[in-house]
Amino acid sequence: MPILPIDTGRYGTLKMRKVFEEQSRLQRLLDVEAALAWAEAQVGEIQKRDADRIVRMASTKYVKIDRVKGIEREIQHDFMAVVQALAEVCGPSGAYVHLGATSYDVEDTAWALQLKDAFAIIEEGLNDLEHTLMKLAEKHTETIMIGRTHGQHALPITLGLKFAVWMREVSRHIERLRQCRERILVGKMTGAVGTQAGFGQRASEIQKLVMERLGLKPVEVSTQIVQRDRHAEMVCLFAVSASSLDKFAIEIRELQRPEIGEVAEAFEIGQVGSSTMPHKRNPVTCERICGLAKVMRSFVLPALENVPTWHERDLTQSSAERFIIPEACILLDYMLVLMRNVLSKLQVNKKQMLKNLNLTQGRAMSEAVMLTLARKGMSRQEAYDLVRNLVFKSEVEKHTLKEILLSDPIVSKILKPKEVDAVLNPYNYLGTTTKQITLAIEATRKEGKARGGLK
Numbered sequence: 001m002p003i004l005p006i007d008t009g010r011y012g013t014l015k016m017r018k019v020f021e022e023q024s025r026l027q028r029l030l031d032v033e034a035a036l037a038w039a040e041a042q043v044g045e046i047q048k049r050d051a052d053r054i055v056r057m058a059s060t061k062y063v064k065i066d067r068v069k070g071i072e073r074e075i076q077h078d079f080m081a082v083v084q085a086l087a088e089v090c091g092p093s094g095a096y097v098h099l100g101a102t103s104y105d106v107e108d109t110a111w112a113l114q115l116k117d118a119f120a121i122i123e124e125g126l127n128d129l130e131h132t133l134m135k136l137a138e139k140h141t142e143t144i145m146i147g148r149t150h151g152q153h154a155l156p157i158t159l160g161l162k163f164a165v166w167m168r169e170v171s172r173h174i175e176r177l178r179q180c181r182e183r184i185l186v187g188k189m190t191g192a193v194g195t196q197a198g199f200g201q202r203a204s205e206i207q208k209l210v211m212e213r214l215g216l217k218p219v220e221v222s223t224q225i226v227q228r229d230r231h232a233e234m235v236c237l238f239a240v241s242a243s244s245l246d247k248f249a250i251e252i253r254e255l256q257r258p259e260i261g262e263v264a265e266a267f268e269i270g271q272v273g274s275s276t277m278p279h280k281r282n283p284v285t286c287e288r289i290c291g292l293a294k295v296m297r298s299f300v301l302p303a304l305e306n307v308p309t310w311h312e313r314d315l316t317q318s319s320a321e322r323f324i325i326p327e328a329c330i331l332l333d334y335m336l337v338l339m340r341n342v343l344s345k346l347q348v349n350k351k352q353m354l355k356n357l358n359l360t361q362g363r364a365m366s367e368a369v370m371l372t373l374a375r376k377g378m379s380r381q382e383a384y385d386l387v388r389n390l391v392f393k394s395e396v397e398k399h400t401l402k403e404i405l406l407s408d409p410i411v412s413k414i415l416k417p418k419e420v421d422a423v424l425n426p427y428n429y430l431g432t433t434t435k436q437i438t439l440a441i442e443a444t445r446k447e448g449k450a451r452g453g454l455k
Helices: 014-019 022-042 048-057 065-075 078-089 091-096 103-139 159-184 197-214 229-256 284-298 300-305 316-344 350-357 363-375 380-397 401-407 409-414 417-423 433-451
Strands: 144-149 152-158
Touching: 014 103, 014 316, 022 048, 022 065, 022 078, 022 103, 022 197, 048 078, 048 091, 065 078, 078 091, 078 103, 103 159, 103 197, 103 229, 103 316, 103 433, 144 350, 152 159, 152 363, 152 433, 159 229, 159 433, 229 284, 229 300, 229 316, 284 300, 284 316, 300 316, 363 380, 363 401, 363 409, 363 417, 380 401, 380 409, 401 409, 401 417
Parallel strands: none
Antiparallel strands: 144 152
């Protein structure tokens, strides 16, 4: 019976949910058992005919979930139930199922197989988001708007610069994901305490063969489990990535407020914003991203708490990671899809941006005026004090900064009217914005092509 919104299908993509479905998990456990039997046959530990039988029957076509659960109710051990169910369908060859292994040789290696699939989906989502932001940065390179610090008008920027900053943030997440993949996607065949004693003299070769067949790296050394610093790194990375999406969504939400009105989520025909206020166009998708980011960050603590274990292992990691590993992958993938959809349909109001840029009657150009006066020979501090007083006067008297500057005896001796016009023109005070965007896009395109991620 579905309970959580992932279970009901409200959150998560079908592709990622499938990776962690009960049936998929069982199949991955069986894949590892099949690889183990095959490897043991290769080194002569078991007969090839027995390994072939185990490999052939290690499928959910033959090993049914209901049977596994039935055995578990009897023996109170979830993984041993899998072993027994597989052994049952293998006939006499079932005697060689799981030979020499401990539960978490198979459990942890199966996790790695699932995470390998999940990483591929998440990297694809990050690549798509990076590409979307690159196109937006190109499109809005010269879309001027006011930059804000502390929620207040600061200096002119362009919307393209904002998107370029986000794009490079996503690029770093892709780099981090690719780097940590090598540390996280590992499997093991090291036995009950990590000594490989149960696998005999050719244990190292068995582990190597198993991992080669499964497309994983073997651990360098382990206890009964793959050490959980690996998984903690993954969850922390996912939380950082989710926090970036949170940041993007918050910015869109802020800029969508009616008193700002510069960008907005697309609002579909027939979409309802409020059950009682027909005029509402709520940024619900961005709000959902922000809400899920909170959940994602909450996974960090149990992931870190899973690193400590008693001696060669205890069972405290198991129950926690059954929640946090699938949910972290499912939610991050879903958040990436949501953000890409928002950005691909984002509504941009350039007229409102210009209106807001002029809201302070030129006072947002105070730094440009101050530095121009300094370059004309006035000391920097003297210029700052003068402009600060003139800005205050402009605000109190409700006159434009241009009017105040032209009427000031000190400024009028230094700057001609045409120079005042030039210094107050926000398009003249964008610095290296275009160059920065261009270089960021070039770097992103180069990196994307190198990893095969850009379309």
